Amino acid sequence: MKILLVNKFLYPRGGDCIHTLSLGQMLHKMGHTVRFYAMDHSKNIENENRSFYAKEINFSSTKLSGKFEATRRILWGTGVENGFQKLLKDFHPDIVHLNNIHSYLSPLIAKLAQKQGIKVIWTLHDYKLICPTYNCLCNGKVCEVCLTNKKNVVLRKCMKNNLLASVLAWGEAVNWNKDKLSAWTDTFICPSHFMAKKMQQGGYPADKLQVISNFIGEEQAEYIKTTTCPAQEKAYAYIGRLSREKGIDSLLKAASRLPYRLYIAGTGPLETELKKKYTANNIVFLGHLTMEDTINLLRKVCFTVIPSIWYENNPLSVIESLCCGTPVLGRDIGGIPELLESDNCNLLFAQDEELPILITKMFDTVVSNNRDELSATSLRRFSSEQYYQKWLKIVE
CATH class of the missing domain: 3.40.50.2000 (Glycogen Phosphorylase B;)
Structure with a gap:
């Protein structure tokens, strides 16, 4: 099979990156053809497809233009579609396997792959699909109120205790909602039973959730x-x-x-x-x-x-x-x-x-x-x- 692995970064930045790179090595060893898609970044160690990668955005930018560019990426996936479509046309994958894609990339990727009849698998490394701040925390304490109503992220200013950041997180959650993501994704891989349980509480269909623990490279x-x-x-x-x-x-x-x-x-x-x-x-x-x-x-x-x-x-x-x-x-x-x-x-x-x-x-x-x-x-x-x-x- 031809498999396209997608993650926002492709260097050992965190568990999602390590998993994506290890998965690529393992699938290649098993005889599959593997390519990657990510945001362009100087530390990426997998750059074969760099010409297709999304342009790097900087959430710490102090420039108004930089903040505007980051906002457009978060809400609408601006800057992702052109390169990703070209990569799909060049590679013709059987499977697009997503990992962490919010904010730096975009869930738009799932829609683009699904429209072309490509099977979409999505491994969940955090709770972004049910919690606008990704970690089910508010002011340092466990919080689940957004599992059923995303507007709470604004009411509680959960994102960095900042109203504007929380409004942006709410907008992202509303635009890339569970109905869209469920329709565009064939299977969500939950690395823990706990994750699968929370995804169901957040409204995702149980028949689209599969539990597979992470592995050691x-x-x-x-x-x-x-x-x-x-x-x-x-x-x-x-x-x-x-x-x-x-x-x-x-x-x-x-x-x-x-x-x-x-x-x-x-x-x-x-x-x-x-x-x-x-x-x-x-x-x-x-x-x-x-x-x-x-x-x-x-x-x-x-x-x-x-x-x-x-x-x-x-x-x-x-x-x-x-x-x-x-x-x-x-x-x-x-x-x-x-x-x-x-x-x-x-x-x-x-x-x-x-x-x-x-x-x-x-x-x-x-x-x-x-x-x-x-x-x-x-x-x-x-x-x-x-x-x-x-x-x-x-x-x-």
Whole structure:
């Protein structure tokens, strides 16, 4: 088959980008012809089709023309149609597989593909199709009121606590609504049962929703299998974006009161603030890590912590940790429990106050864990082959 993979960025910016690139590698290995479509960006590592890509827009632009251009892209998909139509004509794909496309690209892509009789598959990495702000949070707390009435994003100023930004998010949700997106999409792939449940609450038809967990990339899996484990250190780690919804501040507050070393791997909008606030010797900020360095860190530490306060969908950070044989202490929210409840070496927490006690408990119990067994079972559970067989049933 000829498959066109679509994502707004094509470099390791986040889980959606990593998934898209890994999916492309896996499908190519399985004998399919794969091409990509994205917004043009200097960091994209897949640029074969760059002449077709949508022009880059900058949401941080201070120029009126830049803001106007970004608004037109969000509301109507301006600047997307011409290049995408040319790519469809040049490639003639059997399947257009969408990932994260809102704002920087546009759901217009689904309509254009569907009009040409091309099967459209859409993997959902966040809640943008049911929540105008994508994360089901309002003022730092879980919020679901927009699942049934999108005007609440304006009434509550959910988008950046800014009225104009919230009005724009409302306009985007109204224009690209569930009726249109359901009509243009053959199947929505939900990486978690939790996501599928929320999509149904948001009005999407159950018969268009299929659950397939994310997978670990073959390059990562091979590195885990073939490299020697580093010496284990009595330390734990957080790997992910440094932003409010990730709950990183809650973890650091707990870590600052404990004697154990915490490694923080990742960057984000809170990086500078957190480095100034938490200067204890037992808290080590590592910045962005390569794939190899991430895996080496995961195998060195005793466990990882996922303290997110938003409805995490199917986080790759959990999957990577388990595949390295490293247990996880995760918040009991969103799709996190689905990943952790099958292995008794993992723990869940609900309140921030539980963190110091449970972090200590993880250190006390980790010595009895069979990390090789956890790694082996997780590598099978989250293998690309498992994903591919389920994906194939959907597209055929």
